[in-house]
Amino acid sequence: MKINRRAFLQFTAGAIGGTLLSPLPWKLADDTAIWSQNWSWRPKSQPGETTWDYSICRFCPGGCGIKVRLIDAKRAVSITGNPNSPLSMGGLCPLGRSGLQFQYSPARVPAPLKQTSRRGDIRGLKPISWDEAIGEIVKTLKKLDNESETNAVAWITGDTSGSMVQFIDYFLLNYGSPNHFHMPSAVDNQKLVNMAMQGFNQPLGFDIERAKLILNFGASLLEGWGSPVRNQKTFIKAVQDGRTEYIHFDWRESITSSRATQWIPVKPGTQAALALGLCHVIVKEGLYNREFVEANCFGFEDWEDKEGNKHRGFKANVLKEYSPSKVAGLTGVPAEKIAQLARKFSKEGPSLAIWGTGSQNNPANFYEEMAFISLNALLGNINKPGGVINQPPVPLKPFEEALTEGTHRKELEELRIGRDTLEEFPFPGNAIYAALEEIAGSEHSQVKLLFLYEANPAYCLAEPKAYSEAISKIDTVVSFSSFLDESSINADLILPNHTPLERWDDFITPATSPFAFYGISKPVLNPVKKTRHTGDVLIRIAKALGGEIVKNFPWSDYQAVLKWRLEGIAEASEGRALEGEDVSRVMLTHARLEPNFKTADELWKKLTSGAFWVKLPDTTSETKFKTPSGKLELYVQKLKRDKFKKWNDRLFVANFYPLEPSGKKDKFPYLLIPYEIMQLTSCRVANPPFMTKLLDDTLLKRKELFVHVNPATAREARLSEGARVTVETPVGKGIVKVHLSEQVAPGVIAMARGLGHSAFDEYIKGKGVNANKLTEVQLDPVTGIGTWWATRAKLTKL
Amino acid sequence: MEKKSSTKGQSAGSGFLFFIAGFVIASVFGWVIFPKILYSVNQQPIKFSHALEDHAELECENCHFFRDDGTYSGIPKLETCTECHEEVQGENPEEKKFVEQYVQKNKEVPWLRYQWQPDNVYFSHAAHLKVEKPLPCTTCHRDVKKEKIPPPVRINRLTGYHYSTMKMYVCEDCHAHKGANNACNVCHK
Amino acid sequence: MSKKEHEKSSVRYGMVIDLDKCTGCMACAVACQEENNISFLKDDSIKTRSINWMRIYKLENGKKYPEHRHVILPRPCMHCDSPHHSPCTFVCPVNATQRDEETGIVNQVYPRCIGCRYCMAACPYYARNFNWWDPTWPKDMVEMLNPDVSTRMRGVVEKCTFCSHRLLKAKDKARVNGENPKGIEYTPACVEACPTGAIVFGNLHDPESEVAKLSKDKRAFRLLEKLKTEPKVYYLSSHEWVRKQGDNDLK
Known part of the structure; x- marks a missing residue:
């Protein structure tokens, strides 16, 4: 038999016939179709058992409660709001909802990294072990200590919402450095103004839930001011129910402007002048709360000091300087409108004036905030339902209680960098810019070792070159960031912190909250990278430093620190761990909150399973102001007179003193x-x-x-x-x-x-x-x- | 003519042979060899038997249960098995292997699935069991209570489906006959 | 057949979005992306290439500063209830998109889609998105993909499903707890996410439901009603200039 062309063709025909009658082509076609429908390289999410766990969002100072959906308790797939939270009431903003994209971000720091090349070279950052990393820091700290240069250590903290900022302070105090700075915040100035006028060193709360009329001097309620979700919820509920009228003054038709009951455009940066214009009308027409002003305010009328010098008070100043016609010129709001607003504001109650800018990272000018507090004070709107509230303190155990030895804090203050610059000011505050300037300007920087905790000054500071110029003079920069941010890339050593979803942390009353708030944000995931809790690292460093400091750090880890601090609340037996009660309703009904815990352990259990500790402000009894006069000071006596180059009485009462931007108008129009x-x-x-x-x-x-x-x-x-x-x-x-x-x-x-x-x-x-x-x-x-x-x-x- | 016809006859005869040969080879390849190439044969990590006395006494739902949120637990997790097999109970070498290699190491068993469905399919066990007339498990699954050892898991190399994975037409067919909703989103996600 | 069933079913899931309550935070759109495993690009600023089921539009009153006003309008799929077919389901040559006549949800089956994009051309709301590239995620982010929704592949169309996977889960939960799964209430991710409760979801055919009541509110309007697509998404606005724009093309 010869295999010729014909035989071959016949064989092929048979083979084709056999193949067609076998499952091969049909199965193959079907499977190929199935294969093409599934695209094997496409990521697929493995199903599993869903569980939920609670924590607190840490991506802004708002303090919203979160609920995380976990699959097989191993991976998180979504974040939603925790309805128990008295601040966010189950809501969550887009940033909080995106939290998992930070948890699983490609920009996370995988392990401790050390810069082996020049600063800023991302390829030069090489992984080292935790022991090496901590060892290196301990070595430097010991060396500086031996050279009596403990104040060569400085620290910049970005997250000031929890105990960590105080823990770092405590660490530095023990080590012997006063140089703890934090990133700028609206609270910086507000605390000072509050200190000056009312004697309380804390941010203000605003009872927007109970106010009937809210004059909003630029606070971007719906774009990040305060606790954004609380604002959203309250704002919309109030406007919808017709319960509250929101009048918004701003230069931009933002979403806050657009949503407000009324938006009144003002020239940029002139809101304080407008507030003073309202004060003028209120005072002139006698619309202010006489009872409150006479009994509780100092410096409204002209007054005479112990030496017999006469001083001009708030009333005379505002009547002289802020007539509606003048204010109309400054702000662009017509004079009649100003008068009308003033009458409306003083008639309907409770009315509240609020103010501020963006997401609270810009401190305002001193006089500006004085103007708004003065306006509220005229109506007696202080610590009243629907008013400006002095937040009750959270009775956490202070770190000083852990000190076994007396400290030299006072002397330490003398060593603070930037102190010389700030000494020149009548009422000095957050010194970060002064410090950076001093470091950048010195030939041999006093600071040799700078730590960054949850801070990204290389990007976030306005005029970030203030930071980059300063670190060019600093030998070592250590970042605790979880992410390869601008500042970490320019650091010499990165000791990555756990992400917020992987670590123990807490949240203490955020700015603008009218009630005291405390929550525990607990880890809901196991760490996925070679990271460590910065608090744990500090405890380890403290122990490695040896000597007296060891006794002052009795905790095994940072979780123990939080538990220890919580004992303070249990001992004070104040407030209540809210589990589902509607705090705004509780506030509206003036209900009292009785403690529902006896021991710290009991409270800890509640706070780690989705509850929040709350204490309502006392809005019924008289406020005891901690000022020289014992009253709310419309004429502030705490400002150091000798620090003004040329002083007059106008400098001690609210005034419109905007900071003029530099540059010529014709060059920069x-x-x-x-x-x-x-x-x-x-x-x-x-x-x-x-x-x-x-x-x-x-x-x-x-x-x-x-x-x-x-x-x-x-x-x-x-x-x-x-x-x-x-x-x-x-x-x-x-x-x-x-x-x-x-x-x-x-x-x-x-x-x-x-x-x-x-x-x-x-x-x-x-x-x-x-x-x-x-x-x-x-x-x-x-x-x-x-x-x-x-x-x-x-x-x-x- | 004769020559021609004889050539023709010869060629017809041998041609037929070639044709048969081709046909047979292709058939053998298509029916016997191809499936062997197409499917990988895998063994379960533990030769678990549903037929063992102690297992057979249990209800299916003892181990394959519904969670409170309505989802079906499917193949039991280690947790379920350890309820009984915290320690070695009997003589079975497979059990010993299971306890030593998984229970004591707290490691999940990488069981292989016979009825694996791709991620775009949502099969609701509740819709077929938590109804007035529940379907017996054997409508779709093997009668495992008769199996002394688990059969090898034959996975299609191209699609990743198991040899016996149910296809959509089976679902559709039954839905149509029983008057159940056949809209895409009833089973696809 | 569809007509008959269409009239028969007592369930029509629909949505009402109150633009007076919307603060434009877009938490709904983030929740949607997270819930539905929506992929993102290195450059998502080219909106015809960027995939988004809940697209956010800005409506303006056309006046000058300071009379200018704007509202934010979130736009999911309208799940058109026009007789027999929605515009998109009518043109699909392979039955990859189809309306579930029991619930009124317009679904999309990705493995079935051949990527011809007829449906995209037919949809008057631009509610459909095409996967121009294989969706990819940074390695670690694969962990956060929702197992309840399958990821798509290059060359297929996707769109809002009213989170129909959540309906499936809600039904199963009801069955396991011995309740009737038909017409069960469930909450899509965007509705759950809205901090101000501006989005309401439920059965439009149930006269007692909040959606049914709100859809008859005098502030209610739908987008492009003139096309008779019968959207099941209603909007509420107290501003006439907003309601008027509902019948124009969105920009």
């Missing part, structure tokens, strides 16, 4: 004002992909940021929609595009904060411009706190 929105975080973490996706394409397109400019202003500058421009201020410049927007007041360049990252992941890096780099910081003449609100700017078409 516009005002650059940064603003914030809920979809773009400007906190220490970079925007997560979930939120970046939601940014409008009139804000970010490709890699370019759009500044928003009023069409009239754009016309003047001959700019059309989408024009590429250089925006330049006295401190920096950047290339952006222009979007014409009727939401923005003429003459203003509105620039979103939160873009322009040079670190983190590829989803955010290199997009847009960092507004902080263009923002000018000025030291407040009273407090020395670095503050900003607007910067002069110009636009040049490219």
Whole structure:
């Protein structure tokens, strides 16, 4: 038999026939279809048992309660709100909801890293073991101690919402350094003004739940001010029920403006003048709360001091300086409107004036906040339902109780960096800018070792070059960040902290909350990287340092620290662990909150299973102000008179003293004002992909940021929609595009904060411009706190 | 003519042979060899038997239960097995292996699944069991109570499906006959 | 057949979004992405390429500063209830999208989709998204994918499903607890996420339900009603300029 062509064909025909009658082609076709439908390289999520666990969101100072969905208790798949939280009442903002994108971020620090090349070289960061990392820090600390240079250690803390900030303070106190600074916050100035006027060194609370009329002097209630979710809920409920009227004064038609019952545009930065204009009308027409002002306020009328010198009081000043017609000129609000608002404000009650900017990271000017507190005080709106509230303290055990030896804190204060600069101010506050300036300006920096805890000053500080110039003089920078942020990349050593979902932490009354609040944020996941709790690391370092310090750190880990502090609340037997009660209802009904715990253990159990400790403010009895006069001081006596170059009585009462932005008007014709929105975080973490996706394409397109400019202003500058421009201020410049927007007041360049990252992941890096780099910081003449609100700017078409 | 026809006859005869040969080889390949290539044969990590006396006495729902949220637990977790097998109970070497290798090491057993469905499928056990007339498990699953040892798990190399994985037409067919909803989102997620 | 069933079913899931209550925080859109494993791109600023089931629009009153006002309008799939077919289900050549006549939910089966994008052209609301690339996640983020929703692949269309997987789970829970699963109440992720309760979801055919009542509110309107697509998503606004824009194309 010969295999010829024909035989071959016949064989093939048979084979084809056999194949067709076998399952092979049909099965193969079917399976290929199935294969193509499943795309094996596509990630698939393995099902498992769902459980929920509780914690507190730590991505802003708001303090919202969260509930995390876990699969097989191993991985987290979603975050929602905890309905037990008296602050967020089950709600959660987009940032909190995106929390898992931080937990599983590609920008996480995998293990302790040491810079082996020059600073800023990300490839030079090489993993080392924890023992090596801690050993290196202990070695440096010991060396500085031996050289009696303990004050060469400085620390910058970004998260001031829990006990960690006090624990770090305690560590430094034991080691012997007073140089603990924290990132700027609206609270910095508010605490000082509150201290000066009422004698309480704490931020203010606002009872927005019970107010009937709220005059909002620029607080972005729906864009990050205070506890954003509480604001959202209260705001919308109140407006919908017609219970509360919100009148908002702002230069931008923000979502807060748009949602308010009434939005009254004001010229940028003139809200304090408007408040004083209202004060003028209220005083002139006798609409103020006479009883309260006479009994509880100092310096309303003119007064005479012990030496017999006559001083002009608040009343005379406001009557002389802030007539509605003058204020109308300053603010752009018509004089009749000012009078009308003043009458409305003093008639309907309770009415409340609130103020502030963005997400609370910008301290205001001293006099500005005095004006708003004075306005509230005129109506006796202090510690009253629907008023300005002095937050009751949370009776946690103070760290000093753990000290076994007496300390030399007083002497330590003398060694504080930046002290010389701040000494020049009448009422000094948060010294971070003064300190950075001093370090940058010195030839041999006093600071040799700088620690960063949950802080990203290289990005987040307005005028971040203040930081970069300072660290160029510092030998070693150690970051405890969980993420490869701008500051960590420029550090010499990174000792990654657990993420908020992996660590023990706590949350103490956030700013703007009218009640005292305490919550435990507990780990809901096991650490997925080689990270360690910074608190645990500090305990280990303290023990390794040896000597007396060891006795002062009796705790095994940071969880033990929290438990120990909680004993304070149990001992005080105050407040209640809320488990599902509606705190706003409790407040509205004036119900009392009886303690539902006896021991610290019992309270700990409640707080770690989704409950929150709350203590309501006392709004019925008289407030005992801790001022020299024992009253609320409209004329502040605590300011150090000799520190003013030339003093007069006007400097001690509320006034409109805006900080003039530098630069000439003809060179820089516009005002650059940064603003914030809920979809773009400007906190220490970079925007997560979930939120970046939601940014409008009139804000970010490709890699370019759009500044928003009023069409009239754009016309003047001959700019059309989408024009590429250089925006330049006295401190920096950047290339952006222009979007014409009727939401923005003429003459203003509105620039979103939160873009322009040079670190983190590829989803955010290199997009847009960092507004902080263009923002000018000025030291407040009273407090020395670095503050900003607007910067002069110009636009040049490219 | 003759030559031609003889050539024709010869070629027809041998041609038929070639045809048969091709047919047979292809058939053997298609019916016997191809399935062997297509499916990988895997053994369960532990030769678990549902038929063992102690297991057979249990109700299916003792180990394959519904969670309170309505989800079905499916193949039991180690936790369920340790309820009885904290320590070695009998003589069975497989049990000893199970206790030593998994229970004592607190490691989940990597059981292989016979009725694995891809991630776009949502099969509701509740809809078929927690109803007026529950379907017997054997409608879709093997009658495991008769199995002394678990059969090898034959996984399709191309699709990842098991040899006996149920396809959509079976579901659809039954739904149509019983008048159940056949909309896509009833089973797809 | 569909017509008959359409009229028969007592369940029509629908949604009411109160724009007066919306504060534009977009927590709904984040929750949606998280719940439904929506992929993201390195550059998500090109909105025709970026996938988003709950797209956020800005409506403006067209006036100048300071008379200018805007509202934020979140837009899920409308789950059109027009007779027989929704616009998208009508054109699908492979039955990859179809309306469940028992619930009114318009579903999408990814493995079945051939990516012809007829449905996208047919949808007047731009509610449909196309996967131009294989969805990818950074390695660690695969951990946070929701097991209740399958991930998609390159070349298929996806859209809001009213979180129909949550309906399946709610039904199962009801069955296990001995309750009747038909017409059961469940909450899509966006509804659950809204801090101000601006989004309400439920059975439009149940006259006692909040959605049914709100949908008859005098502030209620739907998008592009003139096209007779019968959307099951209603909006509420007390501003006439907002309601008027409902019948125009959104920008």
